[in-house]
Amino acid sequence: MKDFVKKLFQASDLQHEIMPAVISSRIRLARNLSDSKFVKYACRGDLRAVADRCEKALLSYPSLKNSDVINMSDLQEYERMALVERHLCSQEFIVDTNEARLLLADDRLISVMINEEDHLRAQVFQSDLNFRGMFDKINGIDDHLSKNLDIAFDAKYGFLTSCPTNVGTGMRASVMLHLPALVITKQMNNLILAVQKLGFVVRGLFGEGSEAQGNLFQISNQQTLGLSEVDILSRLTQIIKSIIDYEMNAREIVKKERMVWLCDFMGRALGILRGCYLMTSEDAINGISLMMLASDLGYLPNALRNDLAQILMKIQSSHIQVLANKLLSDSERDIKRAEIVRDFFATVPNLRFH
Amino acid sequence: MDKCQFCGKPATVHMTQIVNNKTTVVRMCNECATKHGLFSKEELPFAMLSSLGEALFAGIRQNLSTQGLICSKCGCTPMSFKETGRLGCPNCYRDLKLLIDGIVDSSQKGAFHKGKKPKSQTTVEVEKILEKEGLSDSPANGNTSRRRRKNSPRSKLEELGENLSNAIKNERYEEAAKLRDEIRKLKKSEGEES
Numbered sequence: 001m002k003d004f005v006k007k008l009f010q011a012s013d014l015q016h017e018i019m020p021a022v023i024s025s026r027i028r029l030a031r032n033l034s035d036s037k038f039v040k041y042a043c044r045g046d047l048r049a050v051a052d053r054c055e056k057a058l059l060s061y062p063s064l065k066n067s068d069v070i071n072m073s074d075l076q077e078y079e080r081m082a083l084v085e086r087h088l089c090s091q092e093f094i095v096d097t098n099e100a101r102l103l104l105a106d107d108r109l110i111s112v113m114i115n116e117e118d119h120l121r122a123q124v125f126q127s128d129l130n131f132r133g134m135f136d137k138i139n140g141i142d143d144h145l146s147k148n149l150d151i152a153f154d155a156k157y158g159f160l161t162s163c164p165t166n167v168g169t170g171m172r173a174s175v176m177l178h179l180p181a182l183v184i185t186k187q188m189n190n191l192i193l194a195v196q197k198l199g200f201v202v203r204g205l206f207g208e209g210s211e212a213q214g215n216l217f218q219i220s221n222q223q224t225l226g227l228s229e230v231d232i233l234s235r236l237t238q239i240i241k242s243i244i245d246y247e248m249n250a251r252e253i254v255k256k257e258r259m260v261w262l263c264d265f266m267g268r269a270l271g272i273l274r275g276c277y278l279m280t281s282e283d284a285i286n287g288i289s290l291m292m293l294a295s296d297l298g299y300l301p302n303a304l305r306n307d308l309a310q311i312l313m314k315i316q317s318s319h320i321q322v323l324a325n326k327l328l329s330d331s332e333r334d335i336k337r338a339e340i341v342r343d344f345f346a347t348v349p350n351l352r353f354h
Numbered sequence: 355m356d357k358c359q360f361c362g363k364p365a366t367v368h369m370t371q372i373v374n375n376k377t378t379v380v381r382m383c384n385e386c387a388t389k390h391g392l393f394s395k396e397e398l399p400f401a402m403l404s405s406l407g408e409a410l411f412a413g414i415r416q417n418l419s420t421q422g423l424i425c426s427k428c429g430c431t432p433m434s435f436k437e438t439g440r441l442g443c444p445n446c447y448r449d450l451k452l453l454i455d456g457i458v459d460s461s462q463k464g465a466f467h468k469g470k471k472p473k474s475q476t477t478v479e480v481e482k483i484l485e486k487e488g489l490s491d492s493p494a495n496g497n498t499s500r501r502r503r504k505n506s507p508r509s510k511l512e513e514l515g516e517n518l519s520n521a522i523k524n525e526r527y528e529e530a531a532k533l534r535d536e537i538r539k540l541k542k543s544e545g546e547e548s
Protein backbone atom coordinates (compact mmCIF):
# COMPACT_ATOMS: atom_id res chain seq x y z
CA MET A 1 0.00 0.00 0.00
CA LYS A 2 1.32 3.44 -0.88
CA ASP A 3 2.30 5.56 2.08
CA PHE A 4 -0.25 8.27 1.52
CA VAL A 5 -3.08 5.74 1.24
CA LYS A 6 -1.98 4.15 4.51
CA LYS A 7 -1.97 7.57 6.14
CA LEU A 8 -5.31 8.34 4.61
CA PHE A 9 -6.85 5.30 6.19
CA GLN A 10 -5.35 6.00 9.59
CA ALA A 11 -6.04 9.70 9.87
CA SER A 12 -9.34 10.38 8.22
CA ASP A 13 -11.60 8.03 10.17
CA LEU A 14 -13.62 10.88 11.55
CA GLN A 15 -14.03 10.62 15.28
CA HIS A 16 -16.76 13.03 16.09
CA GLU A 17 -19.61 13.92 18.30
CA ILE A 18 -22.72 12.11 17.31
CA MET A 19 -25.34 14.31 15.74
CA PRO A 20 -28.33 12.28 14.59
CA ALA A 21 -28.95 12.48 10.84
CA VAL A 22 -25.80 14.49 10.06
CA ILE A 23 -22.97 12.48 8.52
CA SER A 24 -20.67 15.27 7.36
CA SER A 25 -20.60 18.75 5.87
CA ARG A 26 -18.36 20.33 3.30
CA ILE A 27 -17.57 23.74 1.76
CA ARG A 28 -15.88 23.98 -1.60
CA LEU A 29 -14.48 27.09 -3.32
CA ALA A 30 -13.69 27.24 -7.06
CA ARG A 31 -10.93 29.62 -8.15
CA ASN A 32 -8.99 30.27 -11.35
CA LEU A 33 -5.84 32.13 -12.29
CA SER A 34 -6.65 35.25 -14.27
CA ASP A 35 -3.86 34.91 -16.84
CA SER A 36 -4.35 31.25 -17.84
CA LYS A 37 -6.86 29.40 -19.96
CA PHE A 38 -9.42 27.31 -18.09
CA VAL A 39 -8.50 23.63 -17.74
CA LYS A 40 -10.66 22.25 -20.61
CA TYR A 41 -9.01 24.60 -23.11
CA ALA A 42 -5.44 24.56 -21.82
CA CYS A 43 -2.57 22.53 -23.26
CA ARG A 44 -0.47 20.22 -21.13
CA GLY A 45 2.33 22.78 -20.75
CA ASP A 46 -0.11 25.43 -19.50
CA LEU A 47 -1.66 22.97 -17.08
CA ARG A 48 1.74 22.05 -15.65
CA ALA A 49 2.64 25.71 -15.17
CA VAL A 50 -0.69 26.37 -13.45
CA ALA A 51 -0.29 23.30 -11.23
CA ASP A 52 3.25 24.31 -10.21
CA ARG A 53 2.17 27.84 -9.28
CA CYS A 54 -0.90 26.67 -7.36
CA GLU A 55 1.05 23.97 -5.52
CA LYS A 56 3.74 26.44 -4.47
CA ALA A 57 1.19 28.96 -3.22
CA LEU A 58 -0.75 26.31 -1.30
CA LEU A 59 2.29 24.81 0.39
CA SER A 60 3.41 28.24 1.58
CA TYR A 61 0.28 28.49 3.76
CA PRO A 62 1.32 27.51 7.31
CA SER A 63 -1.40 24.95 8.01
CA LEU A 64 -0.89 23.26 4.63
CA LYS A 65 2.88 22.99 4.67
CA ASN A 66 2.84 19.33 5.75
CA SER A 67 0.31 18.33 3.11
CA ASP A 68 0.78 15.53 0.62
CA VAL A 69 0.54 16.45 -3.04
CA ILE A 70 -0.49 13.51 -5.18
CA ASN A 71 -0.11 13.30 -8.95
CA MET A 72 -3.35 11.62 -9.90
CA SER A 73 -1.76 9.90 -12.90
CA ASP A 74 0.61 8.01 -10.53
CA LEU A 75 -2.29 6.17 -8.91
CA GLN A 76 -4.07 2.95 -9.85
CA GLU A 77 -7.64 3.47 -10.92
CA TYR A 78 -9.02 1.85 -7.75
CA GLU A 79 -6.81 4.09 -5.61
CA ARG A 80 -8.22 7.17 -7.33
CA MET A 81 -11.72 5.78 -6.86
CA ALA A 82 -11.04 5.30 -3.12
CA LEU A 83 -10.34 9.03 -2.89
CA VAL A 84 -13.71 9.69 -4.52
CA GLU A 85 -15.36 7.30 -2.06
CA ARG A 86 -13.86 9.39 0.75
CA HIS A 87 -15.22 12.51 -0.98
CA LEU A 88 -11.67 13.90 -1.11
CA CYS A 89 -11.99 14.51 -4.82
CA SER A 90 -14.72 14.44 -7.45
CA GLN A 91 -15.53 11.77 -9.99
CA GLU A 92 -14.70 14.18 -12.85
CA PHE A 93 -11.26 14.72 -11.34
CA ILE A 94 -10.21 11.09 -11.85
CA VAL A 95 -11.40 10.86 -15.47
CA ASP A 96 -8.82 13.19 -17.00
CA THR A 97 -5.71 13.02 -14.86
CA ASN A 98 -3.59 15.23 -17.11
CA GLU A 99 -1.55 17.35 -14.67
CA ALA A 100 -4.28 16.79 -12.09
CA ARG A 101 -2.83 17.04 -8.59
CA LEU A 102 -4.55 16.55 -5.27
CA LEU A 103 -3.34 18.27 -2.14
CA LEU A 104 -4.33 16.53 1.09
CA ALA A 105 -3.78 18.32 4.37
CA ASP A 106 -2.24 16.12 7.07
CA ASP A 107 -5.49 15.97 9.03
CA ARG A 108 -7.26 14.90 5.79
CA LEU A 109 -10.02 17.43 6.47
CA ILE A 110 -8.85 19.82 3.76
CA SER A 111 -8.22 18.83 0.16
CA VAL A 112 -7.48 20.91 -2.90
CA MET A 113 -8.01 19.65 -6.42
CA ILE A 114 -5.63 21.33 -8.86
CA ASN A 115 -6.74 21.28 -12.50
CA GLU A 116 -10.18 19.78 -12.05
CA GLU A 117 -12.56 21.83 -14.23
CA ASP A 118 -11.27 24.94 -12.45
CA HIS A 119 -7.62 25.55 -11.65
CA LEU A 120 -8.29 25.32 -7.91
CA ARG A 121 -11.07 23.64 -6.00
CA ALA A 122 -10.42 23.78 -2.29
CA GLN A 123 -12.66 21.93 0.11
CA VAL A 124 -12.96 21.55 3.83
CA PHE A 125 -14.89 18.83 5.67
CA GLN A 126 -16.33 18.43 9.09
CA SER A 127 -18.61 15.96 10.80
CA ASP A 128 -21.10 18.44 12.23
CA LEU A 129 -22.90 21.56 11.14
CA ASN A 130 -20.30 24.15 12.14
CA PHE A 131 -20.22 26.08 8.90
CA ARG A 132 -18.70 29.12 10.58
CA GLY A 133 -15.58 27.26 11.65
CA MET A 134 -15.28 25.57 8.28
CA PHE A 135 -15.70 28.81 6.38
CA ASP A 136 -13.02 30.51 8.50
CA LYS A 137 -10.65 27.68 7.61
CA ILE A 138 -11.25 27.77 3.87
CA ASN A 139 -11.44 31.55 3.82
CA GLY A 140 -7.98 31.72 5.33
CA ILE A 141 -6.62 29.54 2.54
CA ASP A 142 -8.50 31.59 -0.05
CA ASP A 143 -7.12 34.89 1.27
CA HIS A 144 -3.62 33.45 1.22
CA LEU A 145 -4.10 32.27 -2.38
CA SER A 146 -5.42 35.63 -3.56
CA LYS A 147 -2.42 37.38 -2.02
CA ASN A 148 0.00 35.04 -3.76
CA LEU A 149 -1.77 34.35 -7.06
CA ASP A 150 -3.65 36.57 -9.45
CA ILE A 151 -7.15 35.15 -9.04
CA ALA A 152 -9.73 35.76 -11.80
CA PHE A 153 -12.36 38.13 -10.40
CA ASP A 154 -14.89 40.54 -11.87
CA ALA A 155 -16.84 43.17 -9.94
CA LYS A 156 -20.16 42.07 -11.47
CA TYR A 157 -19.72 38.30 -11.84
CA GLY A 158 -17.49 37.73 -8.80
CA PHE A 159 -15.01 34.85 -8.97
CA LEU A 160 -14.81 33.65 -12.57
CA THR A 161 -15.23 29.93 -13.12
CA SER A 162 -15.03 27.70 -16.16
CA CYS A 163 -18.75 26.97 -15.92
CA PRO A 164 -20.94 30.06 -15.46
CA THR A 165 -23.21 28.14 -13.07
CA ASN A 166 -20.48 28.41 -10.38
CA VAL A 167 -19.68 32.07 -10.89
CA GLY A 168 -20.03 34.60 -8.04
CA THR A 169 -18.90 33.13 -4.75
CA GLY A 170 -17.66 29.97 -6.50
CA MET A 171 -18.85 28.31 -3.32
CA ARG A 172 -20.73 25.06 -2.96
CA ALA A 173 -21.68 24.05 0.57
CA SER A 174 -23.20 20.65 1.19
CA VAL A 175 -24.35 18.47 4.03
CA MET A 176 -24.65 14.69 3.95
CA LEU A 177 -27.76 13.63 5.80
CA HIS A 178 -28.98 10.22 6.89
CA LEU A 179 -32.76 10.27 6.52
CA PRO A 180 -34.12 6.72 6.92
CA ALA A 181 -37.43 7.70 8.52
CA LEU A 182 -38.29 10.19 5.77
CA VAL A 183 -37.61 7.40 3.23
CA ILE A 184 -39.68 4.85 5.18
CA THR A 185 -42.59 7.30 5.46
CA LYS A 186 -42.21 8.18 1.75
CA GLN A 187 -41.63 11.89 2.36
CA MET A 188 -38.47 12.29 0.31
CA ASN A 189 -40.10 13.36 -2.96
CA ASN A 190 -42.00 16.16 -1.22
CA LEU A 191 -38.84 17.21 0.57
CA ILE A 192 -36.77 17.26 -2.62
CA LEU A 193 -39.33 19.51 -4.33
CA ALA A 194 -39.57 21.85 -1.35
CA VAL A 195 -35.78 22.16 -1.09
CA GLN A 196 -35.52 22.83 -4.82
CA LYS A 197 -37.99 25.68 -4.55
CA LEU A 198 -35.68 27.31 -2.02
CA GLY A 199 -32.79 27.21 -4.51
CA PHE A 200 -31.03 24.18 -3.01
CA VAL A 201 -30.51 20.69 -4.45
CA VAL A 202 -30.84 17.18 -3.05
CA ARG A 203 -28.53 14.57 -4.51
CA GLY A 204 -27.42 11.00 -3.82
CA LEU A 205 -24.29 9.78 -2.04
CA PHE A 206 -21.80 10.89 -4.68
CA GLY A 207 -23.28 14.15 -5.85
CA GLU A 208 -24.52 14.96 -9.30
CA GLY A 209 -26.33 12.13 -11.06
CA SER A 210 -25.70 9.57 -8.33
CA GLU A 211 -28.41 7.46 -6.78
CA ALA A 212 -29.48 7.66 -3.18
CA GLN A 213 -28.23 4.59 -1.33
CA GLY A 214 -28.44 3.83 2.35
CA ASN A 215 -30.91 6.69 2.91
CA LEU A 216 -27.99 9.11 2.46
CA PHE A 217 -28.65 12.45 0.78
CA GLN A 218 -26.48 15.44 -0.01
CA ILE A 219 -28.12 18.86 0.21
CA SER A 220 -26.26 21.76 -1.37
CA ASN A 221 -26.73 25.29 -2.66
CA GLN A 222 -27.43 25.81 -6.35
CA GLN A 223 -27.21 29.58 -6.42
CA THR A 224 -23.72 31.06 -6.31
CA LEU A 225 -24.35 34.58 -7.65
CA GLY A 226 -26.33 37.33 -5.93
CA LEU A 227 -25.94 35.99 -2.39
CA SER A 228 -22.98 36.39 -0.06
CA GLU A 229 -21.18 33.36 1.39
CA VAL A 230 -22.68 34.05 4.81
CA ASP A 231 -26.21 34.27 3.34
CA ILE A 232 -25.81 30.96 1.54
CA LEU A 233 -24.43 29.21 4.62
CA SER A 234 -27.06 30.54 6.99
CA ARG A 235 -29.90 29.63 4.61
CA LEU A 236 -28.46 26.14 4.17
CA THR A 237 -28.09 25.74 7.94
CA GLN A 238 -31.73 26.72 8.45
CA ILE A 239 -32.89 24.25 5.80
CA ILE A 240 -30.75 21.45 7.25
CA LYS A 241 -32.05 22.12 10.76
CA SER A 242 -35.66 21.88 9.62
CA ILE A 243 -34.95 18.71 7.63
CA ILE A 244 -33.42 17.19 10.78
CA ASP A 245 -36.59 18.17 12.70
CA TYR A 246 -38.75 16.48 10.05
CA GLU A 247 -36.59 13.36 10.21
CA MET A 248 -36.81 13.24 14.02
CA ASN A 249 -40.60 13.62 13.88
CA ALA A 250 -40.83 10.90 11.25
CA ARG A 251 -38.71 8.60 13.49
CA GLU A 252 -41.16 9.15 16.35
CA ILE A 253 -44.12 8.41 14.08
CA VAL A 254 -42.53 5.19 12.76
CA LYS A 255 -41.74 4.08 16.33
CA LYS A 256 -45.26 4.82 17.46
CA GLU A 257 -47.22 3.42 14.55
CA ARG A 258 -45.06 0.70 13.01
CA MET A 259 -42.95 -0.60 15.90
CA VAL A 260 -43.36 -4.32 15.15
CA TRP A 261 -42.55 -3.77 11.50
CA LEU A 262 -39.49 -1.68 12.45
CA CYS A 263 -38.20 -4.38 14.87
CA ASP A 264 -38.65 -7.02 12.18
CA PHE A 265 -36.96 -4.85 9.52
CA MET A 266 -33.92 -4.13 11.69
CA GLY A 267 -33.71 -7.64 13.13
CA ARG A 268 -33.67 -9.23 9.67
CA ALA A 269 -31.09 -6.71 8.45
CA LEU A 270 -28.77 -7.52 11.37
CA GLY A 271 -29.27 -11.23 10.68
CA ILE A 272 -28.14 -10.78 7.09
CA LEU A 273 -25.15 -8.63 8.09
CA ARG A 274 -24.02 -11.33 10.54
CA GLY A 275 -24.61 -14.29 8.30
CA CYS A 276 -23.65 -13.16 4.80
CA TYR A 277 -20.89 -14.70 2.66
CA LEU A 278 -21.52 -12.60 -0.44
CA MET A 279 -22.61 -9.00 -0.19
CA THR A 280 -23.03 -6.23 -2.76
CA SER A 281 -22.11 -2.71 -1.74
CA GLU A 282 -25.70 -1.54 -2.10
CA ASP A 283 -26.98 -4.23 0.29
CA ALA A 284 -24.20 -3.45 2.74
CA ILE A 285 -24.85 0.31 2.67
CA ASN A 286 -28.58 -0.21 3.16
CA GLY A 287 -28.03 -2.67 6.03
CA ILE A 288 -25.51 -0.44 7.78
CA SER A 289 -27.86 2.52 7.36
CA LEU A 290 -30.52 0.62 9.32
CA MET A 291 -28.02 -0.19 12.07
CA MET A 292 -27.13 3.51 12.27
CA LEU A 293 -30.81 4.22 12.79
CA ALA A 294 -30.96 1.49 15.46
CA SER A 295 -28.02 3.12 17.23
CA ASP A 296 -29.64 6.59 17.03
CA LEU A 297 -32.87 5.15 18.49
CA GLY A 298 -31.00 3.42 21.31
CA TYR A 299 -31.66 -0.17 20.13
CA LEU A 300 -27.90 -0.58 19.70
CA PRO A 301 -25.31 1.16 21.91
CA ASN A 302 -24.95 4.80 20.90
CA ALA A 303 -21.17 4.47 20.97
CA LEU A 304 -21.37 2.23 17.88
CA ARG A 305 -22.38 5.16 15.66
CA ASN A 306 -18.78 6.17 14.87
CA ASP A 307 -17.75 2.58 14.14
CA LEU A 308 -20.75 2.22 11.84
CA ALA A 309 -19.74 5.38 9.95
CA GLN A 310 -16.26 3.90 9.51
CA ILE A 311 -17.49 0.51 8.35
CA LEU A 312 -19.73 2.33 5.85
CA MET A 313 -16.52 3.71 4.33
CA LYS A 314 -14.57 0.44 4.42
CA ILE A 315 -17.13 -1.65 2.55
CA GLN A 316 -16.99 0.51 -0.58
CA SER A 317 -15.58 -1.25 -3.64
CA SER A 318 -12.34 0.69 -4.07
CA HIS A 319 -11.56 0.72 -0.36
CA ILE A 320 -11.73 -3.08 -0.40
CA GLN A 321 -9.31 -3.17 -3.33
CA VAL A 322 -6.95 -0.68 -1.71
CA LEU A 323 -6.88 -2.84 1.43
CA ALA A 324 -6.26 -5.95 -0.68
CA ASN A 325 -3.70 -3.91 -2.65
CA LYS A 326 -4.94 -5.29 -5.95
CA LEU A 327 -7.71 -5.14 -8.49
CA LEU A 328 -10.55 -7.53 -7.61
CA SER A 329 -13.47 -8.86 -9.63
CA ASP A 330 -17.06 -8.07 -8.60
CA SER A 331 -17.56 -11.43 -6.90
CA GLU A 332 -14.16 -11.33 -5.17
CA ARG A 333 -15.14 -7.94 -3.76
CA ASP A 334 -18.52 -9.26 -2.62
CA ILE A 335 -16.75 -12.07 -0.74
CA LYS A 336 -14.27 -9.68 0.93
CA ARG A 337 -17.06 -7.25 1.77
CA ALA A 338 -19.12 -10.00 3.38
CA GLU A 339 -16.06 -10.95 5.45
CA ILE A 340 -15.59 -7.39 6.73
CA VAL A 341 -19.29 -7.01 7.50
CA ARG A 342 -19.59 -10.45 9.17
CA ASP A 343 -16.54 -9.89 11.38
CA PHE A 344 -17.74 -6.47 12.46
CA PHE A 345 -21.35 -7.41 13.22
CA ALA A 346 -20.28 -10.55 15.09
CA THR A 347 -18.99 -8.17 17.78
CA VAL A 348 -22.14 -6.03 17.78
CA PRO A 349 -24.61 -6.88 20.60
CA ASN A 350 -28.17 -7.94 19.87
CA LEU A 351 -30.81 -5.30 19.23
CA ARG A 352 -32.63 -4.34 22.41
CA PHE A 353 -36.07 -2.89 21.80
CA HIS A 354 -37.46 -1.33 24.94
CA MET B 355 -37.15 13.89 -58.42
CA ASP B 356 -37.97 15.47 -55.05
CA LYS B 357 -41.31 17.21 -54.71
CA CYS B 358 -41.97 20.72 -53.41
CA GLN B 359 -42.93 20.48 -49.75
CA PHE B 360 -45.60 23.14 -50.18
CA CYS B 361 -47.41 22.33 -53.45
CA GLY B 362 -46.13 18.96 -54.62
CA LYS B 363 -44.65 20.19 -57.92
CA PRO B 364 -41.14 19.05 -58.86
CA ALA B 365 -38.66 20.78 -56.50
CA THR B 366 -36.00 22.96 -58.04
CA VAL B 367 -34.76 24.73 -54.94
CA HIS B 368 -33.03 22.85 -52.11
CA MET B 369 -32.22 24.80 -49.01
CA THR B 370 -30.18 23.40 -46.13
CA GLN B 371 -30.28 25.25 -42.86
CA ILE B 372 -28.09 24.41 -39.89
CA VAL B 373 -29.30 25.77 -36.60
CA ASN B 374 -27.90 24.59 -33.24
CA ASN B 375 -26.18 21.73 -35.03
CA LYS B 376 -29.54 20.54 -36.40
CA THR B 377 -29.75 20.26 -40.15
CA THR B 378 -33.07 20.98 -41.84
CA VAL B 379 -33.52 20.51 -45.58
CA VAL B 380 -36.36 22.34 -47.34
CA ARG B 381 -37.26 21.43 -50.93
CA MET B 382 -39.56 23.57 -53.10
CA CYS B 383 -40.45 24.75 -56.54
CA ASN B 384 -39.45 28.16 -57.93
CA GLU B 385 -42.90 29.64 -57.37
CA CYS B 386 -43.13 28.64 -53.75
CA ALA B 387 -39.56 29.77 -53.15
CA THR B 388 -40.43 33.23 -54.47
CA LYS B 389 -43.70 33.23 -52.53
CA HIS B 390 -41.76 32.53 -49.30
CA GLY B 391 -39.37 35.33 -50.08
CA LEU B 392 -36.34 33.14 -50.67
CA PHE B 393 -35.29 35.24 -53.60
CA SER B 394 -35.97 38.56 -51.94
CA LYS B 395 -32.73 39.67 -50.33
CA GLU B 396 -34.28 41.68 -47.52
CA GLU B 397 -36.48 38.93 -46.21
CA LEU B 398 -34.17 36.06 -46.97
CA PRO B 399 -33.54 34.65 -43.50
CA PHE B 400 -36.96 35.20 -42.02
CA ALA B 401 -39.46 34.57 -44.81
CA MET B 402 -39.03 30.82 -44.48
CA LEU B 403 -39.47 30.68 -40.78
CA SER B 404 -43.21 30.60 -40.43
CA SER B 405 -43.25 27.29 -42.23
CA LEU B 406 -40.30 25.89 -40.35
CA GLY B 407 -41.95 26.31 -36.97
CA GLU B 408 -41.61 28.51 -33.96
CA ALA B 409 -38.96 26.38 -32.28
CA LEU B 410 -36.58 26.80 -35.15
CA PHE B 411 -37.25 30.52 -35.14
CA ALA B 412 -36.33 30.80 -31.48
CA GLY B 413 -33.13 28.87 -32.17
CA ILE B 414 -32.14 31.21 -34.98
CA ARG B 415 -32.95 34.30 -32.97
CA GLN B 416 -30.81 33.08 -30.07
CA ASN B 417 -27.99 32.19 -32.43
CA LEU B 418 -28.14 35.50 -34.26
CA SER B 419 -27.89 37.45 -31.03
CA THR B 420 -24.72 35.66 -30.00
CA GLN B 421 -23.47 34.99 -33.52
CA GLY B 422 -20.04 36.27 -34.30
CA LEU B 423 -19.02 36.44 -30.63
CA ILE B 424 -15.53 35.16 -30.08
CA CYS B 425 -13.14 35.51 -27.16
CA SER B 426 -10.17 37.55 -28.28
CA LYS B 427 -7.85 35.73 -25.87
CA CYS B 428 -8.71 32.04 -26.25
CA GLY B 429 -10.95 31.85 -29.34
CA CYS B 430 -13.89 30.34 -27.44
CA THR B 431 -17.23 30.84 -29.25
CA PRO B 432 -20.86 30.25 -28.23
CA MET B 433 -20.68 27.07 -30.32
CA SER B 434 -17.63 25.70 -28.52
CA PHE B 435 -19.29 26.55 -25.21
CA LYS B 436 -22.36 24.58 -26.26
CA GLU B 437 -20.18 21.58 -27.12
CA THR B 438 -18.11 21.50 -23.94
CA GLY B 439 -20.35 23.32 -21.47
CA ARG B 440 -17.24 25.20 -20.31
CA LEU B 441 -15.74 28.59 -21.10
CA GLY B 442 -12.18 28.99 -22.34
CA CYS B 443 -10.64 31.65 -20.09
CA PRO B 444 -11.55 34.49 -17.70
CA ASN B 445 -11.66 36.92 -20.63
CA CYS B 446 -14.65 35.01 -22.09
CA TYR B 447 -16.76 36.75 -19.45
CA ARG B 448 -15.98 40.04 -21.19
CA ASP B 449 -16.01 39.04 -24.86
CA LEU B 450 -18.97 36.63 -24.68
CA LYS B 451 -20.95 38.81 -22.28
CA LEU B 452 -24.20 38.41 -24.20
CA LEU B 453 -23.98 34.64 -23.98
CA ILE B 454 -22.95 34.68 -20.30
CA ASP B 455 -25.76 37.05 -19.30
CA GLY B 456 -28.27 34.67 -20.90
CA ILE B 457 -26.89 31.68 -18.98
CA VAL B 458 -26.56 33.56 -15.70
CA ASP B 459 -30.11 34.82 -16.10
CA SER B 460 -31.49 31.30 -16.45
CA SER B 461 -29.28 29.55 -13.89
CA GLN B 462 -28.83 32.12 -11.13
CA LYS B 463 -31.32 34.21 -9.21
CA GLY B 464 -29.08 37.24 -8.75
CA ALA B 465 -27.17 39.12 -11.41
CA PHE B 466 -24.49 40.77 -9.25
CA HIS B 467 -21.82 39.34 -7.01
CA LYS B 468 -22.49 40.04 -3.34
CA GLY B 469 -19.89 37.84 -1.72
CA LYS B 470 -16.28 38.33 -0.74
CA LYS B 471 -13.62 39.87 -2.93
CA PRO B 472 -10.06 38.64 -3.34
CA LYS B 473 -7.90 39.96 -0.51
CA SER B 474 -5.64 41.81 -2.94
CA GLN B 475 -8.71 43.53 -4.40
CA THR B 476 -9.95 44.60 -0.96
CA THR B 477 -6.59 46.04 -0.04
CA VAL B 478 -6.58 48.18 -3.17
CA GLU B 479 -10.09 49.34 -2.34
CA VAL B 480 -9.21 50.20 1.25
CA GLU B 481 -6.34 52.34 0.03
CA LYS B 482 -8.66 54.15 -2.36
CA ILE B 483 -11.20 54.89 0.37
CA LEU B 484 -8.52 56.06 2.81
CA GLU B 485 -7.10 58.32 0.15
CA LYS B 486 -10.54 59.72 -0.61
CA GLU B 487 -11.13 60.40 3.07
CA GLY B 488 -7.75 62.08 3.34
CA LEU B 489 -6.42 59.43 5.70
CA SER B 490 -3.80 57.86 3.50
CA ASP B 491 -0.30 57.79 4.90
CA SER B 492 1.22 58.40 1.50
CA PRO B 493 3.40 61.52 1.34
CA ALA B 494 1.57 62.46 -1.87
CA ASN B 495 -1.48 63.10 0.25
CA GLY B 496 0.16 66.11 1.77
CA ASN B 497 -1.81 66.27 5.00
CA THR B 498 0.28 63.82 7.01
CA SER B 499 2.37 66.56 8.60
CA ARG B 500 -0.68 68.66 9.35
CA ARG B 501 -2.36 65.66 10.92
CA ARG B 502 0.47 65.14 13.36
CA ARG B 503 0.54 68.74 14.54
CA LYS B 504 -2.85 68.83 16.18
CA ASN B 505 -3.18 66.38 19.00
CA SER B 506 -6.63 65.26 20.10
CA PRO B 507 -9.01 65.34 17.09
CA ARG B 508 -6.33 64.26 14.64
CA SER B 509 -5.32 61.23 16.64
CA LYS B 510 -8.98 60.35 16.97
CA LEU B 511 -9.21 60.60 13.17
CA GLU B 512 -6.22 58.37 12.79
CA GLU B 513 -7.70 55.82 15.10
CA LEU B 514 -11.01 55.86 13.22
CA GLY B 515 -9.15 55.52 9.94
CA GLU B 516 -7.32 52.48 11.23
CA ASN B 517 -10.58 50.95 12.44
CA LEU B 518 -12.18 51.66 9.07
CA SER B 519 -9.35 49.98 7.24
CA ASN B 520 -9.62 46.92 9.52
CA ALA B 521 -13.40 46.78 9.14
CA ILE B 522 -13.16 46.76 5.35
CA LYS B 523 -10.35 44.23 5.35
CA ASN B 524 -12.47 41.91 7.48
CA GLU B 525 -15.56 42.61 5.37
CA ARG B 526 -17.53 44.18 8.26
CA TYR B 527 -19.17 46.61 5.90
CA GLU B 528 -21.91 47.89 8.20
CA GLU B 529 -19.31 48.88 10.77
CA ALA B 530 -17.20 50.42 8.00
CA ALA B 531 -20.10 52.60 6.86
CA LYS B 532 -20.64 53.86 10.42
CA LEU B 533 -16.94 54.63 10.82
CA ARG B 534 -16.89 56.45 7.49
CA ASP B 535 -19.82 58.65 8.59
CA GLU B 536 -18.13 59.31 11.91
CA ILE B 537 -14.93 60.34 10.13
CA ARG B 538 -16.86 62.72 7.86
CA LYS B 539 -18.65 64.26 10.85
CA LEU B 540 -15.41 64.73 12.74
CA LYS B 541 -13.67 66.29 9.76
CA LYS B 542 -16.60 68.62 9.18
CA SER B 543 -16.66 69.81 12.80
CA GLU B 544 -12.91 70.27 12.66
CA GLY B 545 -13.24 72.36 9.51
CA GLU B 546 -15.84 74.56 11.19
CA GLU B 547 -13.60 75.03 14.25
CA SER B 548 -10.63 76.24 12.25
